[in-house]
Amino acid sequence: MKIxxxxxxxxxxxxxxxxxxGGNDVTLIDGWKEHIETIRKHxxxxxxxGQELTAQLKVELQSEVNLQNEMELIILFTKAMQLDxxxxxxxxxxxxxxxVLCLLNGxxxxxxxxxxxxxxxIFIGNTMWTAGLEGPGRVKLFGDGSVELQNLGEGEExxxxxxxxxxxxxxxxxxxxxxxxxxxxxKACVNGTMNGLCTILDTNMAGLGETSPAHEMVAAIIKxxxxxxxxxxxxxxxxxxxxxxxxxxxxxxxxLHYPSMYQDLIKNHRMTxxxxxxxxxxxxxxxxxxxxxxxDFLAQLIHSKEEILEAH
Ligand SMILES: NC(=O)C1=CN([C@@H]2O[C@H](COP(=O)(O)OP(=O)(O)OC[C@H]3O[C@@H](n4cnc5c(N)ncnc54)[C@H](OP(=O)(O)O)[C@@H]3O)[C@@H](O)[C@H]2O)C=CC1
Ligand SMILES: CC(C)(CO)C(=O)C(=O)O
Numbered sequence: 249m250k251i252x253x254x255x256x257x258x259x260x261x262x263x264x265x266x267x268x269x270g271g272n273d274v275t276l277i278d279g280w281k282e283h284i285e286t287i288r289k290h291x292x293x294x295x296x297x298g299q300e301l302t303a304q305l306k307v308e309l310q311s312e313v314n315l316q317n318e319m320e321l322i323i324l325f326t327k328a329m330q331l332d333x334x335x336x337x338x339x340x341x342x343x344x345x346x347x348v349l350c351l352l353n354g355x356x357x358x359x360x361x362x363x364x365x366x367x368x369x370i371f372i373g374n375t376m377w378t379a380g381l382e383g384p385g386r387v388k389l390f391g392d393g394s395v396e397l398q399n400l401g402e403g404e405e406x407x408x409x410x411x412x413x414x415x416x417x418x419x420x421x422x423x424x425x426x427x428x429x430x431x432x433x434x435k436a437c438v439n440g441t442m443n444g445l446c447t448i449l450d451t452n453m454a455g456l457g458e459t460s461p462a463h464e465m466v467a468a469i470i471k472x473x474x475x476x477x478x479x480x481x482x483x484x485x486x487x488x489x490x491x492x493x494x495x496x497x498x499x500x501x502x503x504l505h506y507p508s509m510y511q512d513l514i515k516n517h518r519m520t521x522x523x524x525x526x527x528x529x530x531x532x533x534x535x536x537x538x539x540x541x542x543x544d545f546l547a548q549l550i551h552s553k554e555e556i557l558e559a560h
Pocket of ligand 1: 255256257258259260278279280281325326327328330351352353354375376377378379380381507508512516521
């Protein structure tokens with residue numbers, strides 16, 4: 249399949265690499281010039297579960313996507329605040345049949361995608377895979393993961409299942425979900441706890457799990473997500489979600505991962521996606537008159553840290 253990865257940072261590189269290894273015709277698109285130039289000259293270099301490898305992938309600089317080069321599938325993997333610009337820049341790659349799959353963390357990205365893509369071509373989902381960028385053109389990938397996705401447009405279930413199959417054929421372990429809003433909220437609970445807390449506490453997920461207040465903090469944050477989701481008709485089971493989130497503490501699975509927010513802010517002094525995760529729950533809480541003190545406070549702490557570190 250002819251696939252573009254729009255936003256080829258850590259996760260985009262993982263998905264691009266695995267889909268390339270699975271025999272697809274993959275193009276990585278990104279705005280970071282040094283990263284794209286390095287891959288163009290030397291290939292994408294990866295440490296994949298301890299094994300060093302280099303893959304020759306096609307690349308395009310986001311600002312130079314101006315030739316007609318239509319894709320069958322585009323997987324969006326920018327940071328939330330880069331999504332609108334990316335969709336605007338990749339217009340030449342979108343035909344009336346191009347399917348667009350969004351796997352960003354956070355809530356509500358479909359509102360932006362709908363501005364650029366007809367509903368019948370929009371697929372949304374989330375992933376438990378992890379990845380880290382070690383420098384331009386270089387990623388570190390370990391552990392297992394999964395993907396859930398669903399069509400937004402009516403009657404596109406079969407296409408959603410086909411996309412899931414393409415991902416699964418490349419080892420990405422994807423499944424069709426018949427209630428993706430539930431899955432997205434459930435995954436947002438992982439990010440709403442792990443990402444902000446690990447970033448402020450300067451630790452990975454296993455490290456957070458070893459601290460004595462971890463369970464109480466995680467449960468209190470998730471409770472706020474559950475209340476807001478319930479108001480929107482999404483019924484999350486608090487105990488099940490807490491257990492799901494706490495499974496991330498396990499150092500033998502993904503516990504040693506530093507969440508993407510940590511990588512952004514602490515490692516690279518870059519702005520975070522907090523406003524699309526805990527910040528989104530705070531905004532919704534205000535709208536629905538649901539108190540969300542933990543999310544409010546965590547979002548404030550992250551914003552203060554962004555200012556202290558002069559994140560850009
Ligand atoms: N990393 C992870 O383990 C996981 C991440 N996610 C989600 O996937 C989406 C993509 O995240 P992720 O892959 O981590 O994003 P990255 O931070 O690795 O990359 C996103 C973009 O940021 C820019 N960038 C990143 N690092 C640098 C740098 N050092 N210097 C200059 N520019 C840089 C690049 O774009 P540009 O130059 O155009 O700004 C890049 O495309 C997010 O929504 C995230 O929450 C989901 C699951 C796990
Ligand atoms: C859940 C987790 C921590 C890994 O999938 C993630 O989504 C992130 O790093 O942002």
